[in-house]
Amino acid sequence: MQQGSDSSRAPGYEPAPTSSRALILDSIRSAGTLSRVELTQITGLTAPSVTALVRRLIDDGLVGEAGRGTSTGGKPRTLLQIRSAARYVIGVHLSYDSLTYVLVDYAGGILARWRRDGPGEDSDPEEVVERIATQTGELIERAGIDSTLVLGLGFVCPGPLIRNNGVASAPPMMARWVGFPVHRRLEERLGLPALLENDATAAAAGTRLTTRHDVSVMAALFMSEGIGSGLRLNGSIYQGAHGNAGEVGHICVQIGGPRCWCGSTGCLEAVAGPATVIAKARAAGLDLGSHRRTGIAAFAAIARLALTGDSRAEAIIKDSAAWLALGAQAITNMYDVQVLVLTGPAFAVAGTIYLPILQERILSSAFGRSVTTEVILDERGHDAAAIGAALMMLRSEHAVTA
Amino acid sequence: MQQGSDSSRAPGYEPAPTSSRALILDSIRSAGTLSRVELTQITGLTAPSVTALVRRLIDDGLVGEAGRGTSTGGKPRTLLQIRSAARYVIGVHLSYDSLTYVLVDYAGGILARWRRDGPGEDSDPEEVVERIATQTGELIERAGIDSTLVLGLGFVCPGPLIRNNGVASAPPMMARWVGFPVHRRLEERLGLPALLENDATAAAAGTRLTTRHDVSVMAALFMSEGIGSGLRLNGSIYQGAHGNAGEVGHICVQIGGPRCWCGSTGCLEAVAGPATVIAKARAAGLDLGSHRRTGIAAFAAIARLALTGDSRAEAIIKDSAAWLALGAQAITNMYDVQVLVLTGPAFAVAGTIYLPILQERILSSAFGRSVTTEVILDERGHDAAAIGAALMMLRSEHAVTA
DNA sequence: CCGACTTAGTTAGATCTGTGAATATAGTGC
DNA sequence: GCACTATATTCACAGATCTAACTAAGTCGG
Numbered sequence: 001m002q003q004g005s006d007s008s009r010a011p012g013y014e015p016a017p018t019s020s021r022a023l024i025l026d027s028i029r030s031a032g033t034l035s036r037v038e039l040t041q042i043t044g045l046t047a048p049s050v051t052a053l054v055r056r057l058i059d060d061g062l063v064g065e066a067g068r069g070t071s072t073g074g075k076p077r078t079l080l081q082i083r084s085a086a087r088y089v090i091g092v093h094l095s096y097d098s099l100t101y102v103l104v105d106y107a108g109g110i111l112a113r114w115r116r117d118g119p120g121e122d123s124d125p126e127e128v129v130e131r132i133a134t135q136t137g138e139l140i141e142r143a144g145i146d147s148t149l150v151l152g153l154g155f156v157c158p159g160p161l162i163r164n165n166g167v168a169s170a171p172p173m174m175a176r177w178v179g180f181p182v183h184r185r186l187e188e189r190l191g192l193p194a195l196l197e198n199d200a201t202a203a204a205a206g207t208r209l210t211t212r213h214d215v216s217v218m219a220a221l222f223m224s225e226g227i228g229s230g231l232r233l234n235g236s237i238y239q240g241a242h243g244n245a246g247e248v249g250h251i252c253v254q255i256g257g258p259r260c261w262c263g264s265t266g267c268l269e270a271v272a273g274p275a276t277v278i279a280k281a282r283a284a285g286l287d288l289g290s291h292r293r294t295g296i297a298a299f300a301a302i303a304r305l306a307l308t309g310d311s312r313a314e315a316i317i318k319d320s321a322a323w324l325a326l327g328a329q330a331i332t333n334m335y336d337v338q339v340l341v342l343t344g345p346a347f348a349v350a351g352t353i354y355l356p357i358l359q360e361r362i363l364s365s366a367f368g369r370s371v372t373t374e375v376i377l378d379e380r381g382h383d384a385a386a387i388g389a390a391l392m393m394l395r396s397e398h399a400v401t402a
Numbered sequence: 403m404q405q406g407s408d409s410s411r412a413p414g415y416e417p418a419p420t421s422s423r424a425l426i427l428d429s430i431r432s433a434g435t436l437s438r439v440e441l442t443q444i445t446g447l448t449a450p451s452v453t454a455l456v457r458r459l460i461d462d463g464l465v466g467e468a469g470r471g472t473s474t475g476g477k478p479r480t481l482l483q484i485r486s487a488a489r490y491v492i493g494v495h496l497s498y499d500s501l502t503y504v505l506v507d508y509a510g511g512i513l514a515r516w517r518r519d520g521p522g523e524d525s526d527p528e529e530v531v532e533r534i535a536t537q538t539g540e541l542i543e544r545a546g547i548d549s550t551l552v553l554g555l556g557f558v559c560p561g562p563l564i565r566n567n568g569v570a571s572a573p574p575m576m577a578r579w580v581g582f583p584v585h586r587r588l589e590e591r592l593g594l595p596a597l598l599e600n601d602a603t604a605a606a607a608g609t610r611l612t613t614r615h616d617v618s619v620m621a622a623l624f625m626s627e628g629i630g631s632g633l634r635l636n637g638s639i640y641q642g643a644h645g646n647a648g649e650v651g652h653i654c655v656q657i658g659g660p661r662c663w664c665g666s667t668g669c670l671e672a673v674a675g676p677a678t679v680i681a682k683a684r685a686a687g688l689d690l691g692s693h694r695r696t697g698i699a700a701f702a703a704i705a706r707l708a709l710t711g712d713s714r715a716e717a718i719i720k721d722s723a724a725w726l727a728l729g730a731q732a733i734t735n736m737y738d739v740q741v742l743v744l745t746g747p748a749f750a751v752a753g754t755i756y757l758p759i760l761q762e763r764i765l766s767s768a769f770g771r772s773v774t775t776e777v778i779l780d781e782r783g784h785d786a787a788a789i790g791a792a793l794m795m796l797r798s799e800h801a802v803t804a
Numbered sequence: 805c806c807g808a809c810t811t812a813g814t815t816a817g818a819t820c821t822g823t824g825a826a827t828a829t830a831g832t833g834c
Numbered sequence: 835g836c837a838c839t840a841t842a843t844t845c846a847c848a849g850a851t852c853t854a855a856c857t858a859a860g861t862c863g864g
Contacts, residue, residue: 020821020822035841035842036841036842037840037841037842045822045823046822046823046824047841047842047843048822048823048824048842048843048844048845049821049822049823050842051842051843051844052821052822052843053821055843068830068831071830071831071832071839071840071841072831072832072839072840073831073832073833073838073839073840074830074831074832074838074839074840074841075829075830075831075839075840075841075842076830076831076840076841077840077841077842078841078842160773162773216643217642217643229736239738240619240737240738240739241618241619241738241739241740241773242738242773243738244738244773245736245737245738246735246736246738247735247736247738248735248736250735250767251728251731251732251735251736252728252731252763253655255724255725255728262767263766263767264766264767322657323657326653326654326657329653329654330653330732330736331736333648333649333650333652333653334631334647334648334649334650334653334732334733334736334737335642335647335736336641336642336643336644336645336646336647336648336649337642337643338643361654364665364666365652365664365665365666371562371564371643371644371646422850422851437812437813438812438813439811439812439813447851447852448851448852448853449812449813449814450813450814450815450816450851450852450853451850451851451852452813453813453814453815454814454850454851455850470859470860473810473811473812473859473860473861474810474811474860474861475809475810475811475860475861475862476809476810476811476812476859476860476861477810477811477812477813477858477859477860478811478812478859478860479811479812479813480812480813
């Protein structure tokens with residue numbers, strides 16, 4: 001079978017490791033250390049093939065041997081590991097509120113994590129590209145790594161995307177981003193390959209290393225300023241025909257429900273999203289610390305109140321959770337996943353309240369009972385999107401060539 | 403890359419053509435006739451490779467040359483076509499109401515279509531397997547084809563499945579089918595490979611030949627006695643982790659809604675499914691022809707009333723459509739498809755009423771406007787599931803070996 | 805109507821990937 | 835130290851698909 005070029009690739013997927021070389025690299029990366037025997041089992045290749053492929057990876061400096069395993073009565077396995085300093089990738093997550101950077105080494109380890117101010121109201125995309133370029137340079141410099149070893153940058157943001165052409169639609173406050181080809185501009189400005197993805201989709205890729213290896217079909221429910229989801233299949237990311245799969249935030253959960261910024265009514269995001277939670281909390285007169293607080297900071301304040309016994313805050317969040325459970329159920333019913341991970345900043349601060357309510361709805365349906373669908377909380381929810389962006393770049397074809 | 407064996411295959415998909423041989427066969431099949439040049443474009447293989455692969459297919463009697471195309475200034479293209487009499491497959495769709503058989507030739511053409519009584523209330527699966535075996539034999543005999551050329555049988559039925567282990571859950575009236583490994587029993591009884599699939603999933607495969615070739619991500623919304631959906635990606639069928647993907651009939655569209663047979667409440671199927679439509683029509687005192695009429699026959703009677711101007715019938719169906727539109731929107735938002743096909747017996751009789759209502763909701767959302775999601779009606783809705791069952795078998799590995 | 809041009813398809817040889825069988829390596833346990 | 839076992843490698847070969855050069859069968863213009 002022929003490997004399609006980037007431009008002619010069939011829609012639907014972000015490719016899973018396709019060459020055996022990439023598959024081996026990725027298997028070692030997600031396992032941490034792995035022997036050649038285990039690689040034969042995972043990849044389905046024969047021992048001689050694994051030997052040859054691994055040798056090339058070692059020659060290219062991408063993989064190293066890392067001691068011996070314990071013997072089980074014969075020669076002990078030689079452990080292989082990714083040479084983490086071989087290459088680096090950068091992940092950037094843009095939201096209204098904040099700009100999150102992660103610097104990830106070739107083994108998938110997180111070397112640095114920065115949070116900077118977001119673009120805010122009516123931002124000029126060109127100016128933000130400039131800022132990202134500068135801050136990316138600073139990040140590389142402060143980390144003290146060789147900038148020629150940086151493979152590329154994964155850029156993620158909320159909202160549906162037009163493939164290769166930027167953001168397709170955005171909340172009013174970020175209207176100027178619509179149609180702006182961020183990743184192309186970043187490529188030009190940085191001289192590095194850049195990849196554009198939806199934040200929720202990337203978050204599904206970001207939970208990759210934290211999820212058990214036997215899970216091949218999993219989804220992420222991502223809540224930041226908006227609500228989205230992503231699906232991961234055998235290591236590849238499902239993107240849909242136009243790169244907008246998983247738009248769970250804009251399915252209608254309430255006929256005749258409140259109007260959403262997207263133009264429709266009764267959207268999950270409008271009924272149960274963080275912005276709505278904040279609005280309800282303000283209306284109820286809850287003290288969110290500072291009147292200036294917006295977005296995740298305000299949502300976090302409400303979550304803290306709820307967790308420390310404020311029954312009004314608790315009721316507001318539990319109401320949100322009851323609706324969100326419908327979205328979670330839509331994900332599990334449509335995608336039939338083994339694991340649903342709750343991730344993103346909003347779950348990072350309020351996940352413990354949401355989790356049992358979502359679990360309950362999913363487990364209470366007959367289909368939930370006949371199969372095992374686990375719902376878990378991602379402990380790195382805050383940075384999941386940026387990490388996912390970096391990992392997607394790390395798994396791209398760019399990252400495999402010597 | 404290595405082709406996994408049937409048992410070790412990674413979950414998530416019914417495989418798309420994986421060998422170049424299968425890809426070529428399938429490309430010719432869906433195009434009707436195709437030249438070698440076009441095959442190089444579709445498959446991405448080079449001309450010499452296509453030549454060699456096609457020669458082997460011709461030698462094996464699976465493909466034949468079918469005259470010349472028109473010249474465009476050079477040597478005219480030699481047209482290739484599937485030798486339709488080379489092999490046959492059978493598709494069987496079981497529902498409560500009826501048992502639908504199709505006999506499909508190697509080119510995907512439908513040679514025969516039978517409808518027989520369904521298993522009905524409290525049926526004994528063993529007895530039904532026996533009936534299917536007998537009727538399958540009759541079908542082959544009456545069609546006058548060589549029974550040794552029959553490759554296998556695709557069997558589809560409603561409800562979520564446990565892979566390789568039969569039906570996982572079923573409406574009360576078919577409770578005895580739960581856990582019964584129909585396809586294994588059919589294999590034993592018929593001495594032919596059999597494949598078990600969900601009817602909605604198969605319907606997505608069944609629209610395969612009727613959908614344009616440039617559509618690589620499409621879904622089917624299937625309504626028979628229940629409501630389900632299936633997703634097709636680049637020719638492969640997405641099945642989910644447990645083979646239950648697309649269970650749109652049991653997502654909750656109405657918190658606190660009516661109880662569903664599945665144990666949950668507010669399920670799309672309970673709110674808007676044919677059974678509910680029939681119950682409402684009976685409650686409204688509509689004349690459905692015969693009091694005995696159940697299932698699709700009763701639903702068809704209501705559809706006829708609605709189409710001939712009965713405003714009460716029309717209101718009942720339009721109400722169903724308004725809810726179903728939520729399910730359709732969930733499909734398009736979650737899967738991000740190019741085309742959504744409405745199929746199955748219920749849409750075969752009432753599709754023209756449902757279509758505009760579903761179209762309107764999908765097109766009215768911002769995400770619908772920014773991308774092109776077509777909603778169309780399958781004119782072969784009645785037999786889509788059985789045809790899909792046959793085509794899935796036709797595209798399986800069994801159908802490629804000489 | 806004939807020769808240049810164009811497009812379709814074939815042949816032959818090279819390359820790349822991965823395989824099977826046999827062999828080398830490095831431990832354990834008696 | 836020797837038999838045993840599991841791990842890893844070597845080497846010759848098979849299959850798929852590629853590139854380059856060639857043949858086949860039309861159109862078109864003079």
